[in-house]
Amino acid sequence: MASSSTIIIRLEIRKSAISFGEVAVTIGACGGDIVATDVIRSSPETAIRDITVHVPDERREALVSHLSSLQGLKVVNVSDRTFLVHLGGKIEVTPRIAVKNREELSHVYTPGVAKVCRAIHEDESKAFSLTIKRNTVAIVSDGTAVLGLGDIGPYGAMPVMEGKAMLFKQFAGVDGFPICLDTTDTEDIIRTIKNIAPGFGGINLEDISSPRCFEIEERLKEELDIPVFHDDQHGTAVVMLAGMLNALKIVGKRREDVKLVIVGIGAAGVACAKMLLAAGFRNVVCVDRHGAIRAGEAYDNPMWSWLAEHSNPHGESGGLDEAIAGADIFLGVSGPGVLKVEHLQRMARDPIVFAMANPEPEIEPELAEPYVRVMATGRSDYPNQINNVLCFPGIFRGALECRARSINEPMKLAAAEAIASSVSEEELSESYIIPSVFNEEVVQRVRTAVIQAAIDTGVARRIPRDFR
Ligand SMILES: NC(=O)C1=CN([C@@H]2O[C@H](COP(=O)(O)OP(=O)(O)OC[C@H]3O[C@@H](n4cnc5c(N)ncnc54)[C@H](O)[C@@H]3O)[C@@H](O)[C@H]2O)C=CC1
Numbered sequence: 044m045a046s047s048s049t050i051i052i053r054l055e056i057r058k059s060a061i062s063f064g065e066v067a068v069t070i071g072a073c074g075g076d077i078v079a080t081d082v083i084r085s086s087p088e089t090a091i092r093d094i095t096v097h098v099p100d101e102r103r104e105a106l107v108s109h110l111s112s113l114q115g116l117k118v119v120n121v122s123d124r125t126f127l128v129h130l131g132g133k134i135e136v137t138p139r140i141a142v143k144n145r146e147e148l149s150h151v152y153t154p155g156v157a158k159v160c161r162a163i164h165e166d167e168s169k170a171f172s173l174t175i176k177r178n179t180v181a182i183v184s185d186g187t188a189v190l191g192l193g194d195i196g197p198y199g200a201m202p203v204m205e206g207k208a209m210l211f212k213q214f215a216g217v218d219g220f221p222i223c224l225d226t227t228d229t230e231d232i233i234r235t236i237k238n239i240a241p242g243f244g245g246i247n248l249e250d251i252s253s254p255r256c257f258e259i260e261e262r263l264k265e266e267l268d269i270p271v272f273h274d275d276q277h278g279t280a281v282v283m284l285a286g287m288l289n290a291l292k293i294v295g296k297r298r299e300d301v302k303l304v305i306v307g308i309g310a311a312g313v314a315c316a317k318m319l320l321a322a323g324f325r326n327v328v329c330v331d332r333h334g335a336i337r338a339g340e341a342y343d344n345p346m347w348s349w350l351a352e353h354s355n356p357h358g359e360s361g362g363l364d365e366a367i368a369g370a371d372i373f374l375g376v377s378g379p380g381v382l383k384v385e386h387l388q389r390m391a392r393d394p395i396v397f398a399m400a401n402p403e404p405e406i407e408p409e410l411a412e413p414y415v416r417v418m419a420t421g422r423s424d425y426p427n428q429i430n431n432v433l434c435f436p437g438i439f440r441g442a443l444e445c446r447a448r449s450i451n452e453p454m455k456l457a458a459a460e461a462i463a464s465s466v467s468e469e470e471l472s473e474s475y476i477i478p479s480v481f482n483e484e485v486v487q488r489v490r491t492a493v494i495q496a497a498i499d500t501g502v503a504r505r506i507p508r509d510f511r
């Protein structure tokens with residue numbers, strides 16, 4: 044996929060030698076799109092300008108070297124906007140009250156704080172009302188499956204976890220705290236998360252590779268009394284189901300009748316398959332590198348053994364080349380370039396394609412569009428963004444407000460239905476099956492649906508005021 048960047052080029056322009064108009068024309072001829080210009084300094088002889096340019100990555104170097112070669116022009120500096128927004132990290136901790144004098148200090152800190160410590164010691168449930176536990180989620184990764192980039196370690200994972208923390212706060216007012224662990228040992232990860240749990244109202248596991256992620260989540264769910272939610276599994280599955288239900292309305296097909304092929308049966312793929320089966324899809328074929336998962340085969344991965352018994356009702360064998368024949372839906376949570384135009388040509392009428400691998404989807408939308416009726420990716424720069432960011436802020440907002448002990452299946456299903464119903468019948472179209480992440484209604488709808496489901500299923504420890 045042709046990716047592009049926004050770069051800021053600082054230029055020193057000798058006015059007698061070259062005009063800004065000539066510079067702009069040169070940038071355009073090299074494939075750059077000028078987004079903004081700022082004059083930093085100007086004298087009768089020279090001007091220093093910052094030019095913000097959107098440019099395809101493969102043309103970036105040529106553009107800069109062409110500018111450098113022009114008479115009267117000096118390229119002072121080139122910076123990448125994406126790197127600039129990461130300088131110093133993306134979040135910070137700020138106090139909720141200011142301490143202005145010794146009297147106030149004596150309340151928030153010693154000696155006053157001791158009273159509060161004792162009160163919590165006597166009744167631990169008070170931690171929910173007297174500490175940040177009420178509204179804080181740990182976003183924990185070991186860096187082993189970061190987006191589709193693979194095992195890039197805990198340092199490499201931090202920008203994603205900081206990004207999730209930003210989104211938690213901006214969309215749902217939840218304080219997310221990024222924690223990247225320098226261990227990939229399952230027991231070590233479980234022990235560490237249990238040890239830090241007292242300060243948190245929930246645990247959002249992120250980008251931990253499968254199959255370890257399944258055991259880590261299951262064990263923590265059993266051993267902790269706060270929600271533990273592996274976002275790549277459940278957040279992804281919730282948003283996928285919401286989009287899928289709406290996509291089916293567009294093509295006029297029923298979930299019971301369609302053939303749906305999932306490629307990439309890792310964390311996201313397993314959860315998507317389970318959620319689709321629970322929602323009533325019958326013909327789901329799960330394909331990983333070795334081919335379709337089917338009954339009669341032996342698998343080390345217990346999730347695959349479960350899927351072998353519960354999916355692929357016709358016992359199909361072979362890989363994607365075979366499974367795609369006559370499929371109504373392709374769902375990719377694998378890696379770039381897995382799906383080819385030849386595959387699309389062999390699908391049933393009105394194909395639905397969810398190519399959700401990040402950052403590069405299973406097929407370029409531009410390539411697929413002539414052959415598909417509904418196309419979705421995980422990316423922000425195309426229509427129909429199927430991304431777990433539509434789920435995790437609202438689901439944790441709801442879970443924290445009702446102090447849920449866990450996030451269970453009915454709460455996930457309620458979240459999926461709330462997201463799907465954020466697109467009205469009138470709004471629904473091929474390019475609008477899922478609401479925008481900036482649609483402020485989504486978090487509120489998800490929060491409300493999740494709290495109701497938590498109350499109905501008995502996992503809520505507190506009934507929020509608007510539910511009393
Ligand atoms: N749009 C969204 O909201 C989300 C997208 N994703 C994306 O889904 C992808 C997978 O993520 P995870 O499940 O967390 O990773 P994972 O590492 O747990 O699983 C990936 C699975 O895909 C399989 N796979 C990779 N290439 C394949 C190929 N060519 N053919 C068949 N199988 C193949 C692997 O064997 C593995 O089982 C990543 O690209 C990730 O960015 C994941 C979570 C959310």
Ligand SMILES: CC(=O)C(=O)O
Nearest residue numbers: 189190191275401431
């Ligand atoms: C979106 C996300 O969580 C992922 O691609 O891993």
Ligand SMILES: [Mg+2]
Nearest residue numbers: 190249250275
């Ligand atoms: Mg992820």
